Amino acid sequence: MRAETNPTVDLIIPVYNEQGVVSTFHAQLCQAVDALPYAFTILYVDDGSSDGTPAELAALAQADGRVRVVTLSRNFGHQAALSAGLDRADSDFTITLDGDGQHPPTLIPQMLSLAQAGYEVVLTQRLESDELSWFKRATSALFYRLLNRVGSTNILPGGADFRLLSRAAVQALRSLPEYHRFLRGMVAWIGFRTVILPFAQPARLAGHSKYSLRKMTRLAMDAVFSFSLVPLYMGISLGVLFLLGALAEAVYVLSFWITGNTANLAPGWSSLMFMLLVVGGTLMITLGVVGIYIGYIFQEVKHRPVYVVRAEAPAPAPPSR
Structure with a gap:
């Protein structure tokens, strides 16, 4: 048994429909951490799996006393599942990693060494791999470039939700x-x-990624609209540009009246329609951006929980009085 003075570490692993994978991952995880002089708690967060993942997690909890399982009432998403684990973290260090094998547990000793050296956050950066599709590489690079340009917080390109956090x-x-x-x-x-x-990202142990294009788009929207007001400023800037264009058009027309050359002032139906369409389209886009921000505010002020827990095993200890 480890001494009680050993530092404590919570490992938070969100899983969703990883039947046949989670047991293999757990074996790799144990191989990486069993020899380390830390007291580990392994917290699996089942994000509403609909396959045999809950049964596998229950078997792991029965076989390994370090394992806790939190089961959410439905699929709330990867970020919500991570949040559920972080809300239950109560150790000196907390490490979050995925349970599909693409976040190698072999990095955990190095992460803990850096934490013992005084770092409070250890971020991992995924190195580019030729195995990734050109679409994935291009969209990832564009996303981080855009987010770091429009946002006030610098986000690490190629960053992953594989990180170590201190208690603070x-x-x-x-x-x-x-x-x-x-x-x-x-x-x-x-x-x-x-x-x-x-780190070099290994291949998945089995199965396929649960991050569909729709989920990645939603995550990108959460990132942009949660950390930047630039989309609103862009709408204002476009409005100012069209106002300047209207002023220039007014000066141009007024010059014909001043010079008495109104005969050459031909009606411009095509240009008028073009301007109406451009202005109308810009207004619709700007109103849409404003509407998204209002929608985010609406969802925030309702104060709904980020996730709902259906079961937790073993049951959490009652708070001390």
Whole structure:
């Protein structure tokens, strides 16, 4: 048994429909951490799986006393599942990683060494792989370039939700109550002493990625609209440009009247329709951007929880009086 004075570590692993994968991952995880002088708690967050994943997690909890399982009532999404784990983290260090094998547990000793050296946040940066499709590489590069240009918080390109957080950093994250969560941006926003650990992403143990194009688009929208007001400023800027264009057009028309050359002032139906369409389209886009921000505000002020827990095993201890 480990001494009680050993530092404690919470490992938070969100899973969704990973039947046949989670057991293999757990074996790799144990191989990486069993020899380390830390007291580990392994917290699996089942994000509403509909396959045999809950049964596998129950078997792991029965076989390994370090395992806890939190089951959400439905699929709330990767960021919500991570938040559920962070809300239950109560150790000196907390490490979040995916359970599909693409976040290698072999990096955990190095992450803990950096934490013992004084770093409060250890971020991992995925190195570009030729195995990724050109579409994935291009959209990822565009996303981070756009977000870092329009946002006030610098987000690490190629960053992953594979990170180590100190107890103080976890408590700081808990103080951010927003409903639309982009944890990579939130971790960057809170600050703390940070170091970056590059890694080569291995292939999935089995199955396929649960991040569809729709989910990636939603995450990108949460990132942009949660950390930047630039889309609103762009709408204002377009309005100013069209106002200047209208002023220039008024001066141009007025010049014909001043010079008495109104005969050459031909009616411009085509140009008028073009301007109406451009102005109308710009107004619709700007109103749409404003509407998205209002929608985000609407969802925030309702104060709905980010996730709902259906079951937790073993049951959490009652709060001390």
